[in-house]
Amino acid sequence: MKVLPIHTGNFKLDGGAMFGVVPKVIWNKLVPANENNLCNWSMRCLLVDKGDRKILIDTGIGNKQSEKFYCHYDLNGDQSLLGSLSMHGISANEITDVLLTHLHFDHCGGAIINKDGDLVPQFPNAVYHLTESHWNHANNPNDREKASFLPENFVPLKELGLLNFLKDGDMLADCIEIKVFNGHTFGMIAPIIHWGQEKLMYMADLIPAAAHIPVNYVMGYDIQPLITMEEKKSLLPWLASEKVWLIFEHDAMHCRAQVQLNEKGQYKAINATDEWFN
Numbered sequence: 001m002k003v004l005p006i007h008t009g010n011f012k013l014d015g016g017a018m019f020g021v022v023p024k025v026i027w028n029k030l031v032p033a034n035e036n037n038l039c040n041w042s043m044r045c046l047l048v049d050k051g052d053r054k055i056l057i058d059t060g061i062g063n064k065q066s067e068k069f070y071c072h073y074d075l076n077g078d079q080s081l082l083g084s085l086s087m088h089g090i091s092a093n094e095i096t097d098v099l100l101t102h103l104h105f106d107h108c109g110g111a112i113i114n115k116d117g118d119l120v121p122q123f124p125n126a127v128y129h130l131t132e133s134h135w136n137h138a139n140n141p142n143d144r145e146k147a148s149f150l151p152e153n154f155v156p157l158k159e160l161g162l163l164n165f166l167k168d169g170d171m172l173a174d175c176i177e178i179k180v181f182n183g184h185t186f187g188m189i190a191p192i193i194h195w196g197q198e199k200l201m202y203m204a205d206l207i208p209a210a211a212h213i214p215v216n217y218v219m220g221y222d223i224q225p226l227i228t229m230e231e232k233k234s235l236l237p238w239l240a241s242e243k244v245w246l247i248f249e250h251d252a253m254h255c256r257a258q259v260q261l262n263e264k265g266q267y268k269a270i271n272a273t274d275e276w277f278n
Contacts (some may be wrong), residue, residue, distance in 0.1 A: 001175065003195050004088055005255055005276055006045040007079035008060030008110065013040040017220040018208070024268055026249070030211040031253075038074065040208070041250040043106055045081070046202050047088065048193060053173045054090060055097040057191065057202055057250065059122065062109025062153065073106075079195060081110045081122075097122040099172065100130040101204035102188040103138040107249075112156050115178075119156045128157050131180055132165040145185065145223055181206050183228025184219070198277075199244045202258075206231060209251035210269040220230040236267040238250030 015037050019027040019264045024037075031039045040204035046057040053248055061073070073237065082092060088164040100108050113122045121128075135158075138149045157163050166189070168180040177192040193200040200273050205221070208226065215232050218225045239246065246269075247256050 001051075002047075002049040002194060003193060003200060003277070004047045004049065006047050006056065006084045006088075007077070007082065008043045008045055008081045008084065008270050009075055009077040009079050010040050010042050010252055011061065011106065011126050012040055013073070013075040015039045017180030018060075020220045020222070020225060022217055024071060027211065027217075028114075031209065040076065040252045042077075042248075042252040044247075044249050044251075044255060045084075047085070047090070048173070048176060048191075049088075049090070050173055050175065054094050055099060055176065056085075056095050056123070056126075057099045058101055059098065059202070061106045062111070062113070062122075064112070064114040064152070065105075065109070065150070066118075080171060082179055088148045092123050093125055095126045095171065098123055098126045098128045098130060099189065099191060100154075100201070101177065101190065101249075102134055102185050103130070103154050104185070104205070105150050105153055108153045109150070110152055119152055120162065121157065121162060126162070127164050129166050130160050131167065131187035131189060134181075134185065134189075135163070135165065137186040141222065145165070145253045147222075171235045181228075181231050183224045183226075184222045184233050186223070199242055199246050200247050202240065202247045202249065206235075207248070210229055210246075210254045210257045210272045211247050211251075213246075213257075213267055215267070215270050240267065 015033040033039050043060040048055040112119050141149050158208045170178040175194050181188050190204045191205045220229045222228045245256050254272040257269040259267045260270045262268050
């Protein structure tokens with residue numbers, strides 16, 4: 001079994017929005033902003049290759065939106081979803097499963113492409129997995145979150161009968177444990193990959209970057225920030241005791257890290273690196 005990072009490029013978001021109530025004088029030392037207060041973030045997906053099952057976790061922002069839409073996010077970097085898969089010798093037709101952590105546009109935009117005016121699956125032979133609670137929420141979003149859900153990114157999957165709903169505790173392909181969180185958005189998955197002796201947890205938007213490990217470093221985008229804090233409080237001791245590798249979807253400087261309780265009683269990143277496993 002192989003576990004590989006799939007880089008789909010970077011985008012820029014307001015630093016204040018990414019760190020919520022944490023003052024800029026603090027977060028700017030961790031993730032420096034430009035003159036417009038924008039920080040650069042990755043859209044790092046993950047591929048779990050079991051030979052007969054090739055499972056892609058998240059799909060990046062995609063390429064079917066308008067130039068006006070993309071200009072708000074200053075897309076940058078040379079990587080692309082299909083390009084990164086191709087670097088590992090994998091074509092779109094070989095993907096058997098796509099696990100969507102949630103349906104915000106920067107996580108699922110690459111699931112559907114515009115082909116000659118028709119919206120079709122990027123991965124035509126894949127089953128697309130997510131939680132039913134999140135599906136229901138994405139199709140009936142609150143006003144605050146509505147702009148993050150673009151129906152063209154996911155409604156065709158339902159129409160084509162390609163969806164499979166998972167719940168907390170399920171196992172996908174006998175190696176991906178489904179863990180569900182509700183602070184960032186309802187029914188988001190942050191899966192645990194059991195890889196030999198290692199445990200990897202793809203953090204999605206629960207802990208989007210190493211700088212977000214402290215409990216109170218919570219994004220302004222979260223619909224239930226106090227729930228996010230409680231979820232992190234419950235999870236961090238286990239991550240530390242099990243020496244789990246956190247895989248960051250949005251950290252442009254580090255792809256992975258572990259966590260450790262410091263002398264002040266706070267959890268911090270250790271062994272943070274942009275180098276993938278040997």
